[in-house]
Amino acid sequence: MTKSDSHQTENTPRDRSVESLEALPSDFVESLSGRVASLQQALLAWYAQQGRDLPWRQTRDPYAIWISEIMLQQTQVKTVLPYYERWLRQFPTVTALAQADQQTVLKAWEGLGYYARARNLHRAAQAIVADHGGEFPSTFDAAIALPGIGRTTAGGILSAAFNQPVAILDGNVKRVLARLIALRTPPSKALDRLWLWSERLLPTDNPRDFNQALMDLGATLCTRHRPACLLCPWQSACAAYNQNVQLEIPMTEARAPLPHKQIGVGVVWNEQGQILIDRRLQEGLLGGLWEFPGGKIEPGETVEDCIRRELQEELAIEVEVGDRLMTINHTYTHFKVTLNVFHCRHTAGEPQPIECDEVRWVEVSELEEFPFPKANSQIIDAIKAL
DNA sequence: TACCCGTGGGT
DNA sequence: TACCCAAGGGT
Incomplete structure (x- = not known):
């Protein structure tokens, strides 16, 4: 194990060192870094006007927010909505979920796919009852230790439920940030840099709204096809827009045909x-x-x-x-x-x-x-x- | 680190 | 049609 490995594992936040941003032209990094406060304000102002009204934003119950975050993994909001409402009626608390049998849990998840998410939710609920008194933990280390919760989901829950300044990097954020810096490689090849930008941009005074705003920007304006750059609060700072390569970014990797x-x-x-x-x-x-x-x-x-x-x-x-x-x-x-x-x-x-x-x-x-x-x-x- | 893991919608 | 993608995590 190398020295750097010893204190940086896949699931822990990286240092916010500027050195790791050097893969970009230094003048661009400097320019963007100097505009962080402006970008934060512009995005939050846009979110206040154009943010989506979603049911899991009407609560600060970490359990309900946790359920939404797991359901939303690789799954569109529209698909999740009916499952989310039904789930909270059927399993209103961590304890109710922990006490259900697995078949009941899987039946409630039926049709959503990626069924390990449901099995892990069930196991995690039992762990929360056993180890945390039935209350969803409020620290990053405890949250990410639960099955089914990775770095992005932990950040999503902690920022939404407790307003903690923990960054996220889901599909929306990857696309938004890749365009912001005109990333010339597929996001999977530059996760370290994308995480650094997500952390660097996150304001400590309103991380809850900022993370939600970043995801809304990706979901509603900065979409994969037909991005609405003319409406984007980050248009003037966006490297991809300024170079007119927003349709080519994020870059995708070729895949083998399915057997x-x-x-x-x-x-x-x-x-x-x-x-x-x-x-x-x-x-x-x-x-x-x-x-x-x-x-x-x-x-x-x-x-x-x-x-x-x-x-x-x-x-x-x-x-x-x-x-x-x-x-x-x-x-x-x-x-x-x-x-x-x-x-x-x-x-x-x-x-x-x-x-x-x-x-x-x-x-x-x-x-x-x-x-x-x-x-x-x-x-x-x-x-x-x- | 690649690869595994569902389903529905868009182009 | 065939492919890509959508609030990723586990191994």
Whole structure:
């Protein structure tokens, strides 16, 4: 471990040293640094007039703000709104969340995606009850120690709930700052510099409104496409605008095309008209959610062969594969799938949870009680319509 | 440090 | 269509 590593880990705020800003032309850094107070005032004035009215801004309850911050990770405001309202009615306090069972928590999260966020929220609530008397901690070190809370989320919560001067660097702020300094590399290659600017610009007297304003600027004016530079309070200082490169910044990195997997899925019926579902392992994709059993079709294998093999390997049952129920295409973050869904008749074997956490027979009317991934909702709808 | 982890909307 | 992106964190 080097000397600098010993006191700078990924999750702790960096020093506000001017040295690290030297990758930019020194005259520009000097110019921008001299305008910090002016930029702060301009943004806060704009926010007072044009800031969004969002429900989590009408409270200073750190629990409610925490919930909003987690839901908003990689998720648009419009998507979050109904989930946020429902969640606070269902789990109004840290203690209520801690005492719920995980299936109830995942059901409330169903459809939002990135389900580790819900599992971590649940674990963190239990940690807050155990270690902090049920009150969300008010220090950076305690907050960031909780599962699911990184540097940006900790800053978002502490500044919004307690008005603490802790910087943030979410997608909005990265884009705004990258344009402000005309960053010539993808933001992921310059996180240190972006963090420094976020800290440098943050006023100590009103960090709450400033962080919110910075995010609103990115979400409403400094958008990826068609940025409204003519309305921007930072227009005159913005290096990208002054060089007319705002559409090229932030720069993006090329990505490999997504692999496509063919999946065989069985809707397995027993003599009582019940259906077999299983609960996925806690770790990995869709952890803790329920699904209709199946798996990847191997090269040269028919869908029917695949379903028979997977149900034997994963659940130790034998089935007779019947008619195709439907075909579903779905895109995940790192791959695409085609779900080939077939009716199956259970013929032998007591289902065993070999490669899942739990397996059970359920009535059609019970399906909606279980949290399922979005790609399975069409299957449920089709079964209920039979 | 790359890579993993969902879903809906915009272009 | 296919791709990008949206209030990131864990490993």
